[in-house]
Amino acid sequence: MSEKTKKGFQMPSSYTILMIIIALMAVMTWFVPAGAYQKTDDGAVISGTYEVVASNPQGIYDILMAPVRGMLGTDLTGGAIEVSFFILMVGAFLGVINHTGALDTGIASVVRKNKGREKALIWVLLPLFALGGSTYGMGEETMAFYPLLIPVMIAVGFDSVVAVAIILIGSQIGCLASTINPFATGVASDAAGISIADGIVWRIIQLVLLVALAIWFVYGYASKIEKDPSKSIIADKMAEHREIFKLQENTADLTSRQRKVLYVFALTFIIMVLSLIPWGDFGITLFDDINNAIIGIPVLGQVIGLTMAPFGTWYFQEITMLFIVMAILAAIVYGMSESDFLKAFLTGAGEFLSVAVICAVARGIQVIMNDGSITATILHWGEVGLSGLSSQVFIVLAYIFYLPMSFLIPSTSGLAGATMGIMAPLGEFSNVPAHLVITAFQSASGVLNMISPTSAIVMGALAIGRIDLPTWWKFIAKFIVMVIAVSILLLVVATFFG
Template sequence: MTKAFKVPHTLILLLLMMIVAYVATWLVPQGFFETVTLDNGRQTVVPGTFALTDEQIRLTPMDFLVAIPRAFAAAQDVIFFVFIVGGVLAVARATGTIDALIGNLLEKFGQKPHMLIFMVVFCFAMASGAIGTAGEYIPFVLILVGLCKAMRLDSMTAVGMVVTGYGIGYGVSAFNPFTVMVAQTISEVPVYSGIEVRLAIFIPFVLIGFHHVWSYAKKVLENPANSMTAHLPCPLADIDEADYPKLALRHKLILLGLVLTIATAVWGISQHGWYLYELGALFILWGIVTAVLGKLSANTAADQFIEGVKDLATTAMLIGVARGIALIMEDGQILHSLVYGMSYPLSFVGSEIAAVGMFIMQTLLNLFIPSGSGQAYVTIPLLAPVGDLVGVYRQVVVLAYQFGDGFSNMIIPTNAVLMGIIGMAGVPYHLWFRFCFPLMIKLMTAAAIVLVLAVTFDYGADVQPTITTNVTQN
């Protein structure tokens, strides 16, 4: 009798992807584009300069093994931020604040789960689209997991709300400074131009995401056996509806501290370029204030913090190994080769096909270049002149880049924020993939339709720069 196939652990899946990347460095021709350094210190590629390297680098098995600890070092900012958030939330939980908040929200949304789902997806999409928030959502995961459990939903629904809002917000952002502004600057169209179209498609795409999450949630409500995570232990599993404490003044003050922490983080990111180190510092401060307001002894707070960190050790491992996939490709000098190989055929097809092809290319490349701004600096200088050649205006090129970078953030295992979110909720990657893949198909279909219409109706013609193209065709 054939033994049933068992899906490997997420860590094994990521290691297998690292092996595939390692083998690819031996098979894919190695090459580079020339790069120039911009005024902001970032490097961008020069179109038409791709060349194969004279000397091929052959990574050894030792290079592969060394890449794993190097990847942990490269992802240390995300890893330690996740540790800090996990520890501080454990301290907040010990004060009863999280349980009290869940009880309070349950009173308001217990009979209206669809309202909760729409509100979370919409608000997270708004925040990601406006200021590029991503890792800042990690603190909300356990709160939503506990709330969903109390509403007879599951942790997959909680993750679905967070990640759907995050991915759609990036994908259809009107003015995200880390993606839209960077891509438009590189493509030499006015910053934040074409905003009317991006605002117009925001709600339709949010509704697609909401419908997907709510359709799944309804099945779980009808029959808990329909839950993809029914067989898994749930974080906050010890919460019982009868045990919810009242939302007392000290709880409200602690929650006010969280709001001020997030608000300060948003201000610091937008005004001073803060990121995870500064955000970690803010959460440490909130943790100290929480322990004081919650009247926890120093030893109790320390014990709770350590327990919270312990719970996220697996998540940290996944984040570190995920970074190793791109690292192997960079070491093996095939990243630019992949970009060139994907972009070159687009110069021979019609404008509508080219626009959709750019979107698909950006989606695939996000697996290897998970940074939104980093991807823009590598791909936009190549795709903008290709668009000039085939009749795709640069505004459409930027839109294709947004769609590809944003939506794929929801599913690529090299996205450290995604791995942090699903790890916090205890959702294995293969189950998340099953949940998210149909949503990706829906969003990609809608995005392809928008791109074809954008080309058809000359979106961006009014801001198209007059530039002599130099696309090399070999």
């Protein structure tokens, strides 16, 4: 005789939520009037040009085809194939880097070299994790570092909260203030039809401010415990944790090959940043001149490729190529065999398959709305509703909008793909550039990703640190309020500069 087990409510996955939204949008095409806007040559909506057009209701077949068309594109909606393949190649690159153990050993080396100055690790490691979050969306990869750092912090008189805060707050602050994170900034920029580099200056400012705030917050808590261990938020568990987390020092040193891999890793993101910044807009022609000089060399120019694009004009295709090339270079400097390289490369790509697919599903929402001709109508309603609103009020409302949406759709890629096609054009009606709408989205999503019970990163970190969720909320509450205040203030100030 089998026993029946009662299951509590489980939040549906992002895929399910997005498919439900696709179905709801299809239903709306039967009732919402169809419409269209006149557009500029670069595709921007021209305010005040809305007109009603013939309706085109979407059926069940259209719903089922939406993710496919979302990936491959239609006449009205660009496909997610470029950004999805880019994400797969970022995953492949990280798979090769992780296979070398360079990152893990590098962090262990930093911890070991700061023995006796463990509190100083807050100043060193938190910015490093933030940099990882800001550049490549460091999240699940952090799980390997908790067992390394928690015993060190407990052994010198701190608690597991300090160690978890360094890694979790650090990496997620980086994701919140993403500069070139492909899974947040990249997907959102693609959906909004702008370059990843647009608005990067404001995101760098936000990153610096919030990392400084995070260091001050975590360092202050660590200092308080150092003076009086009873001040720990988990003081009643510290004795138990000392037994559980006994220090087993990692004595491995970085090999010369691993050090070279780290150089390749850092160089990859330096090149990515340099290639995406539109230097021509600032009157800087250095990279154009270098590019023209190289391809102008007889024979050699043709061997390299006459179609080579200069830094400042790169986009998803070029930076995808960059990650493929740098993965191969990392394998070469490490001395990896071809079979090991291919295994690490394909395994890494496979780990990011879910993110690549969710981009297509999310893009399916735009497919249904555009094919059903209701996108313009919804934008028109927004134009009417937002008329008279200042840029400052709009950006605050956009931030507030993304707070509950980030809980509903925890995937940053899925949320960006599902909403940015509407939110970015809405911003134009209040003279808010698309890059600021993206910053508002990232800022709200990042806050939720530090406290949400639906986040595997948060719950995994707390499980390893033996910290229950209410205790973590109590610890981080003041910090979250400060992050929200700083983010909103920065967004409001940015609206005055465009």
